[in-house]
Amino acid sequence: FSSDTQTFHGTFINGDRFSPEGLESEPYQLKSDDTVEFRIDIAREDNKTTTHHNIAARVVCSFTEQDALIAAGTELHQQQLH
Numbered sequence: 001f002s003s004d005t006q007t008f009h010g011t012f013i014n015g016d017r018f019s020p021e022g023l024e025s026e027p028y029q030l031k032s033d034d035t036v037e038f039r040i041d042i043a044r045e046d047n048k049t050t051t052h053h054n055i056a057a058r059v060v061c062s063f064t065e066q067d068a069l070i071a072a073g074t075e076l077h078q079q080q081l082h
Contacts (some may be wrong), residue, residue: 001027002036010036032058032071 004011004018004025011018013024014035019025029082030036044051062068 003027003031007038009038009040012039030059030061032059032061 002013002018006022006024008021010021013028013030013036014037018028021058025031028062035056035058037054040053041048042053062071
């Protein structure tokens, strides 16, 4: 499970924000292939331009050693494609 603990810029799952700015979200049960993003917006010195910074990760749920091996093989294959 994951939740947003009243962050200003937001935590997103699959592109959807957990909760409005400054409000704590309900716990969300993550699933394999969910994408989690943590965002921050930075205003430039001119106060007219905003830069968006994201940290994103893909969720892989491994419940058995076999799940972990399958996930590792899939990740390796995706890296070879890029």
